[in-house]
Amino acid sequence: MRLGTIVGALVALVVIVLVVLPTPAVQQDNVGTASAGFVLGPVQVFDGQSKLDVSYIEVRDGRIAKLHQQVPNTDLPLIDGQQQWLMPGLIDAHVHAWGNALEAQLARGVTTVVDMFGDPSYLQVYQQSRTRAQPQRHADIWGAGYLVTAPGGHGTQYGLSVPVMHSVDDADAMIQQRLAQGADFIKVVYTHADAVYDHHPSISLAQLQALVTAAKRHEVMIVAHIADHQSALEVVQAGVNGLVHSFFDQVVSDRLLQELVANEVFVIPTLVVYEGMLRQQVNAQYLLQNETLELSAHVRQQLQSSFPVNLLESYYGLAQQTVKRMYDAGVPILVGSDAPNPNTAHGWSMAMEMLLLAEAGVPIEAVLEGATVLPAKHFALGQRGRIAEGYRADFLLLNDDPRSDLTTLIQPQAIYKNGVRYQP
Secondary structure, eight states: OOHHHHHHHHTTOSOTTTTTSOOOOOOOOOSOSOOSOEEEEEEEEBOSSSBOSOOEEEEETTEEEEEESSOOOOSSOEEEEEEEEEEEOEEEEEEOOOTTHHHHHHHTTEEEEEESSOOHHHHHHHHTGGGSOSOOSSOEEEEOOSOBOOTTOTTSTTSOOOOOOOSGGGHHHHHHHHHHTTOSSEEEEOOOTTOOSOOOOOOOHHHHHHHHHHHHHTTOOEEEEOOSHHHHHHHHHHTOSEESSOOOSSOOOHHHHHHHHHTTOEEOOOHHHHHHHHTOOHHIIIIITOTTSOOOHHHHHHHHOOOSSOOOTHHHHHHHHHHHHHHHHTOOBOOOOOBTSTTOOTTHHHHHHHHHHHHTTOOHHHHHHHTTHHHHHHTTOSSOSSOOTTSBOOEEEESSOTTTOGGGGGSOSEEEETTEEOOO
């Protein structure tokens, strides 16, 4: 198969069935009132970056009130942590959410998600709940709402009435419109003018530059969907804050690495989708053949699906090399699953993406940081992604040290959201 056709397949990376499933009315959470608080311990604490010299976590009103080395003198109930490992709830930096997606994410230990394209009305429904530290049965969500694309461009094929960009004069209106609809950041789709592979129409480089300028004027972050190396180079040079996919048409060049570092651009590789296109091993190894996991028929179908193209497995090596070179150069690598695209399922694929990043050569502690601290930092998610006083009591209890065994994330022993243990 021609490389151009392979790269063209990447343009399809977004919600394949977005228009098929209507967004249902959101039901109110039924998990009771917030507890007065508790103390959890003894536990071994990984705060998202390193192991802390504390053993007890005091939680009040949905937040971490204090960290203790010894059992505190308090009237709060003590929950035996049995020396298990405690770490922040995971943050999936690239999803497409509708229906029960946020519930499915929380059920697997993902306490916050970043939505890269969807109906803004869904985002609006959940924006209020993320500001309150009350019991809830779903992950919090930040999102872009509608992406910015050209007439007939990527994102318009799913049946949503996505407002499109016609000229450079539309840039400011595009930004204002998305912000008025509740967007937390702007996402743009771009393909360079000389691309020879099959792709949807794209905005021009001049339109991209005008959009980035308008985003900076409105002080809002802008990220880019790209499908190849040259498009990545042009959006980084234009001034975007992040790439929400990597690429595998070639290994990242020194020039692009220099631009990424100089412009402080982060990257969300979404390797798990590429792995499904090119290799299809990770789900079988860690999920589908694990008889202890309760995978629904629908989840199994998703994890066994792939884009309907014949691709060479060797191209996956290019994606792996690119991620490793980016990390070694100092580019922030954020973890995002791109669920529910083929080869992924909400919640389940977060651990798969982390395993793939580690396999590509990113150190495990850096992978864990990319699933907690870094997305909270780059998407300004507030006091999330850390085990620290004042932060949300969003955390996981694990059997083993995640720094030595990422597979322990597949089956968390307990999940806490806003200080309340999640019960399926």
